[in-house]
Amino acid sequence: GQQVMQIPQYQHVQEGEDFTTYCNSSTTLSNIQWYKQRPGGHPVFLIQLVKSGEVKKQKRLTFQFGEAKKNSSLHITATQTTDVGTYFCAGRYGGSQGNLIFGKGTKLSVKP
Amino acid sequence: DSGVTQTPKHLITATGQRVTLRCSPRSGDLSVYWYQQSLDQGLQFLIQYYNGEERAKGNILERFSAQQFPDLHSELNLSSLELGDSALYFCASSPYALAGVGDTQYFGPGTRLTVL
Numbered sequence: 001g002q003q004v005m006q007i008p009q010y011q012h013v014q015e016g017e018d019f020t021t022y023c024n025s026s027t028t029l030s031n032i033q034w035y036k037q038r039p040g041g042h043p044v045f046l047i048q049l050v051k052s053g054e055v056k057k058q059k060r061l062t063f064q065f066g067e068a069k070k071n072s073s074l075h076i077t078a079t080q081t082t083d084v085g086t087y088f089c090a091g092r093y094g095g096s097q098g099n100l101i102f103g104k105g106t107k108l109s110v111k112p
Numbered sequence: 113d114s115g116v117t118q119t120p121k122h123l124i125t126a127t128g129q130r131v132t133l134r135c136s137p138r139s140g141d142l143s144v145y146w147y148q149q150s151l152d153q154g155l156q157f158l159i160q161y162y163n164g165e166e167r168a169k170g171n172i173l174e175r176f177s178a179q180q181f182p183d184l185h186s187e188l189n190l191s192s193l194e195l196g197d198s199a200l201y202f203c204a205s206s207p208y209a210l211a212g213v214g215d216t217q218y219f220g221p222g223t224r225l226t227v228l
Contacts, residue, residue, distance in 0.1 A: 033216075042114070042202055042219040043155070083203050088155060102147075102219070104154035 002027065004091040006103030019076040021106035023089035030092045032072045033100065034063060039082050039083040065097075079110050113141065116205050116220035119136055124226045130191040133223045137205030139210070143167065144186040145217060146178055150199040160210055194226045200224050 005024045013019050025034065031050040034062035035043040047056055049072060056063045062075045072091075076083055085104040093101065115138035125131055137144050146158040148171075157170035161180035170180075175193075180186045190197060201224075204217040 042221050043204075044114070044219065045216045048216070070186075090155075099157050099160070100172050101157070102155035 002091075002093050002101050004089060004101050005027075006089055006106060008106055009104065010107045010109075012109045013079050014015045015094060016023050016078050018082070019079050019108055021074050021089075021108075023091065023103050025070045025091050027057040027093065028069045028070075030069075030094065032065060032092070033090045033111075034072075034074055035088045035090060036085050037088065037103075037105070041085075043088060050083055066068065076108075079108070081110050084108060084110050113211040114216050114218040114220060116203060118201075118220035118223050120223060121144045121221065122226070124223050124228065125193060126228055127195060128194055128225055129193050129227075130189065131193065131225065132227075133188040133190070133201050133203075135186045135203030135205075135220055136203065136225070137203075138218055141205035141207050141218070143206045143208060144180055144184070146172075146186070146188050147202045147204065147219075149202060149222070150181075157208070190225070195216070195227050198225055198227045 160168040
């Protein structure tokens with residue numbers, strides 16, 4: 001079946017270091033969404049990318065969608081302790097009627 | 113606070129039992145989605161309802177069923193429970209039936225189910 005692979009599974013960084021998580025699909029995605037789940041919390045929508053090669057920024061977060069719409073990345077510049085949590089990508093296949101397929105997430109811990 | 117409510121927060125039950133999880137979507141949202149989150153499987157989409165009708169099905173077991181009522185709240189019924197059903201169950205809501213440029217899913221706080 002369709003799968004969205006997300007790496008790394010875990011990332012430990014020192015506060016102030018950068019962080020990147022990657023998502024890959026073997027087939028073309030209609031769009032991709034990113035969510036953040038704080039420890040003990042629920043997933044919270046961050047952004048949706050739709051266009052090939054799209055880049056969006058939210059303060060220290062940069063989201064990219066690959067040219068072939070098969071991969072995506074989330075980059076955080078100068079991490080802070082408030083960035084701690086698990087970051088999920090969720091890809092949609094099959095146009096607007098497709099279900100969201102979530103990656104397994106990257107758990108980020110930040111050492112102060 | 114996403115505006116999506118789920119009850120109960122925690123549920124402990126025994127194998128073979130049946131439970132019902134409840135979700136109230138954000139005001140005005142017509143779609144409700146159910147997800148299962150376990151440690152090894154991540155977030156798995158189970159089922160979506162839109163305005164009372166089943167809209168999409170994911171990896172939902174035959175022992176599980178759901179429905180959406182006229183007031184738009186939804187219930188997820190889990191029967192013949194097994195140890196492996198222990199997980200966090202989230203519901204999410206969105207205004208749309210189909211995904212579009214503005215599609216966002218708002219997640220509730222989840223119900224933690226423990227099957228002993």
